[in-house]
Amino acid sequence: MSVLDPHAVLQLQDVHKLFGDNHVLKGVDLEVASHEVVVVIGASGSGKSTLMRTINLIEQVDDGRILLSGDDITDPRADVDKVRSRIGVVFQHFNLFPHMRVIDNVTLAARRVHKIPAADARARGVDLLTRFGLGDKVDDYPDRLSGGQQQRVAIVRAILTDPELLLLDEITSALDPQLVGEVLDLVRSLKDAGSTILMATHEMSFARGVADRIVFMHQGRILEQGSPEEILDHPREEATREFLSRVMHR
Ligand SMILES: Nc1ncnc2c1ncn2[C@@H]1O[C@H](COP(=O)(O)OP(=O)(O)OP(=O)(O)O)[C@@H](O)[C@H]1O
Numbered sequence: 001m002s003v004l005d006p007h008a009v010l011q012l013q014d015v016h017k018l019f020g021d022n023h024v025l026k027g028v029d030l031e032v033a034s035h036e037v038v039v040v041i042g043a044s045g046s047g048k049s050t051l052m053r054t055i056n057l058i059e060q061v062d063d064g065r066i067l068l069s070g071d072d073i074t075d076p077r078a079d080v081d082k083v084r085s086r087i088g089v090v091f092q093h094f095n096l097f098p099h100m101r102v103i104d105n106v107t108l109a110a111r112r113v114h115k116i117p118a119a120d121a122r123a124r125g126v127d128l129l130t131r132f133g134l135g136d137k138v139d140d141y142p143d144r145l146s147g148g149q150q151q152r153v154a155i156v157r158a159i160l161t162d163p164e165l166l167l168l169d170e171i172t173s174a175l176d177p178q179l180v181g182e183v184l185d186l187v188r189s190l191k192d193a194g195s196t197i198l199m200a201t202h203e204m205s206f207a208r209g210v211a212d213r214i215v216f217m218h219q220g221r222i223l224e225q226g227s228p229e230e231i232l233d234h235p236r237e238e239a240t241r242e243f244l245s246r247v248m249h250r
Pocket residue numbers: 019022024042043044045046047048049050051
């Protein structure tokens with residue numbers, strides 16, 4: 001077993017996941033250090049989403065373990081709600097509640113799960129929304145917002161309580177191309193503010209711009225990982241080269 005970084009926010013050790021006979025994660029080892037931005041790339045079906053979902057305990061691992069700041073969150077005795085409250089998650093679809101105003105969407109978990117007083121949660125929500133260009137949307141309902149604005153609201157919701165780790169799974173895939181930039185700008189400012197982020201994306205230019213490290217997944221394994229230059233410009237593996245030539249010429 002590898003020597004573990006005692007400061008790692010996230011550690012996956014030999015994680016396996018099967019859906020029936022389909023061995024989707026075949027022994028994944030991965031560490032994310034504090035303040036690090038790690039971007040996972042790979043073909044459709046390579047296991048990126050499943051990887052993210054095991055970390056948020058939506059999927060149970062079949063073997064191996066996952067540590068969050070040293071705590072084994074795959075231990076059957078782990079408190080799932082407590083683990084989830086330590087991780088901010090944004091998925092492809094924004095999943096905002098349509099009947100709730102933006103500010104209520106943003107502060108719901110802070111109030112209900114973290115028991116932050118409503119006035120404090122609102123103040124922090126308004127501050128973050130304003131900082132990210134949504135100050136005039138605080139009291140709107142989500143259907144009045146563009147897809148990019150809704151996704152930025154979902155990100156504000158995810159960071160409201162300062163989670164230890166942010167999981168961003170294909171957060172721009174459902175957006176019109178002209179709306180992608182504003183969401184990516186927000187992620188860049190989270191990086192600059194020191195967030196620890198694990199992100200799966202198909203946006204190679206964004207991966208290059210924001211990643212400290214890129215991880216290439218292939219058929220349920222991490223085939224190679226390194227700096228954006230190493231992986232995107234000088235990949236060692238044939239499968240990585242094939243994948244990149246496909247996505248770059250799309
Ligand atoms: N809930 C599930 N039940 C059964 N099979 C699943 C389930 N979720 C994922 N799979 C299978 O696991 C494999 C990996 O899927 P996953 O969604 O993790 O890939 P991905 O790399 O995220 O793909 P994409 O880029 O298209 O999102 C696929 O073969 C998929 O069919």
